[in-house]
Amino acid sequence: MSTSGNCHKVRLLLAQLGTRYRWVEVDSAAGQTRTEAFLALNPNGKVPLIERGDGRVLTESNAILFWLAEGTPFLPADGWQRAQALSWMFFEQYSHEPYIAVARFIRGWTPPDSPRRQELPWLRERGHAALAVMERHLADHAWFTGPEYGIADIALFAYTAVAADGGIELSSYPAIGRWLQALRARPGFVAMSDPSPEVLRNFAASP
Amino acid sequence: MSTSGNCHKVRLLLAQLGTRYRWVEVDSAAGQTRTEAFLALNPNGKVPLIERGDGRVLTESNAILFWLAEGTPFLPADGWQRAQALSWMFFEQYSHEPYIAVARFIRGWTPPDSPRRQELPWLRERGHAALAVMERHLADHAWFTGPEYGIADIALFAYTAVAADGGIELSSYPAIGRWLQALRARPGFVAMSDPSPEVLRNFAASP
Known part of the structure; x- marks a missing residue:
């Protein structure tokens, strides 16, 4: 959901890492995180999540940031x-x-x-x-x-x-x-x- | 605060790691997290926190668990x-x-x-x-x-x-x-x- 700060975190780090990805827009305000298909990906019904090529899923914006940043300058080694x-x-x-x-x-x-x-x-x-x-x-x-x-x-x-x-x-x-x-x-x-008009x-x- | 689940997390992991530590009881329900001395340790006014021998402080129960568990079987290496x-x-x-x-x-x-x-x-x-x-x-x-x-x-x-x-x-x-x-x-x-009577x-x- 492009206007969600939690989702924006992931977009911002991906942009700064230069990672290739496909963005799938899901509007929680329109109920799209409550569909059967979405709940199969995240039973907690929240965006964002990432889905890897082999189908493995990671939820929670800050856990996603941590995983993406490991081994990069965006996460301290100490x-x-x-x-x-x-x-x-x-x-x-x-x-x-x-x-x-x-x-x-x-x-x-x-x-x-x-x-x-x-x-x-x-x-x-x-x-x-x-x-x-x-x-x-x-x-x-x-x-x-x-x-x-x-x-x-x-x-x-x-x-x-x-x-x-x-x-x-x-x-x-x-x-x-x-x-x-x-x-x-x-x-x-x-x-x-920007959010909608x-x-x-x-x-x-x-x- | 012994009756706080967030504090109990830290006690439980320390017990299972066999780590020596000193427990300082701080009762947030009695305002003890709002004193000047406590806010100097955690400006966010919450328990638990850990203080190392050299005075360095770490707050947030789950960040404390992560730090204590690194390099132990309580946190996966992958x-x-x-x-x-x-x-x-x-x-x-x-x-x-x-x-x-x-x-x-x-x-x-x-x-x-x-x-x-x-x-x-x-x-x-x-x-x-x-x-x-x-x-x-x-x-x-x-x-x-x-x-x-x-x-x-x-x-x-x-x-x-x-x-x-x-x-x-x-x-x-x-x-x-x-x-x-x-x-x-x-x-x-x-x-x-157990909480108080x-x-x-x-x-x-x-x-």
């Missing part, structure tokens, strides 16, 4: 540093994505009268808490993966870059702003696809 | 299998723990008139969805980590074993029942500490 990168990736899935990505989803992909909109103030509060943790790390580190850019940065970039879509402004996080800019300047960087209208019209 | 283990560990933190552990927390650690109790039916529904994904995997696999028992099993065991505390019964998941039993029979297995009373009294 065991302790590798664990630190994983720590940030678990932080992303537990303390960041459930707030920042979900606020964006509710604002863009649910109708203006959805009862889920009541969750937005709390999601934004928790999203800001995650951003504050990131800002603090960036005060004395250039990247999250280790001394060099890599998969923990890609994992955290995906939804941080579009936090404003959920009404979570980044203006009070200068170090995050510099980190986003440095990341966008990396060779092979690709931005996430309807979703863009929802972003513009929503409180 | 890169693809290692990524599959990580995939289950991300599943645990995103699709399992936020429902099964949170239902347990609300039922045991919030007062009977807490408005959070309204979340229980939805948390239980999502918890059962996660258990169904696990049951399906166990229909033709003995373990989650790979051909052998390891850290993905430890990660999923922690809160599955106490799902009933949150009102999520396991009786309709026979394969999960057999897996829990096989896991408890592993050498060096230790069970999670007050929490046990809450479990017994709550709908």
Whole structure:
């Protein structure tokens, strides 16, 4: 799903690795992750996943990043540093994505009268808490993966870059702003696809 | 925090590895993860964490498991299998723990008139969805980590074993029942500490 940050992580790393792949668009907002064929690939009904030539499947965006990056400069070779990168990736899935990505989803992909909109103030509060943790790390580190850019940065970039879509402004996080800019300047960087005109209208019209 | 499944993961692996360590009890329910001293160790304010002799810190239970298990039989050496283990560990933190552990927390650690109790039916529904994904995997696999028992099993065991505390019964998941039993029979297995008498009373009294 091109407009999903979790899927974009995989596209961005594949682009930077120069790997050949075929992209199969699956729209979870249209129920396409709930079909029998999709659930046979991922019983948990979530994108992204990768399917290898021999049919073997790997699910969970951050596990996919880890597998693709092994043996490349995008994942540190040192065991302790590798664990630190994983720590940030678990932080992303537990303390960041459930707030920042979900606020964006509710604002863009649910109708203006959805009862889920009541969750937005709390999601934004928790999203800001995650951003504050990131800002603090960036005060004395250039990247999250280790001394060099890599998969923990890609994992955290995906939804941080579009936090404003959920009404979570980044203006009070200068170090995050510099980190986003440095990341966008990396060779092979690709931005996430724009959502549909309807979703863009929802972003513009929503409180 | 001895009654936290995320902390118990680390204790269980350390016991099975035979590693010497010092346990420092930190009660997040009593605000001890929000002190200045604790936030200096983990700005995200969560247990568990490990601190090495030289003061270096690693946070996030599943990243800690990965670091401790590297080079041991608890983590597969093969890169693809290692990524599959990580995939289950991300599943645990995103699709399992936020429902099964949170239902347990609300039922045991919030007062009977807490408005959070309204979340229980939805948390239980999502918890059962996660258990169904696990049951399906166990229909033709003995373990989650790979051909052998390891850290993905430890990660999923922690809160599955106490799902009933949150009102999520396991009786309709026979394969999960057999897996829990096989896991408890592993050498060096230790069970999670019982919660306080007050929490046990809450479990017994709550709908």
